[in-house]
Amino acid sequence: MFAIALGMSPVEKITVATSASIFIIAFTWVSIKGDLRKLANELIEDNENNQDN
Numbered sequence: 001m002f003a004i005a006l007g008m009s010p011v012e013k014i015t016v017a018t019s020a021s022i023f024i025i026a027f028t029w030v031s032i033k034g035d036l037r038k039l040a041n042e043l044i045e046d047n048e049n050n051q052d053n
Helices: 010-052
Strands: none
Touching: none
């Protein structure tokens, strides 16, 4: 959208779209990875607590 508004060439539009897509995918992956690590740590802690009882 910004590429069209700025009057960029087709190659520049593709570059902007690719960069934006990579950023969004990377950000999403890091967020999911962090959430999974948090869940795993909670499960490990819960499992350790159950073994102590």
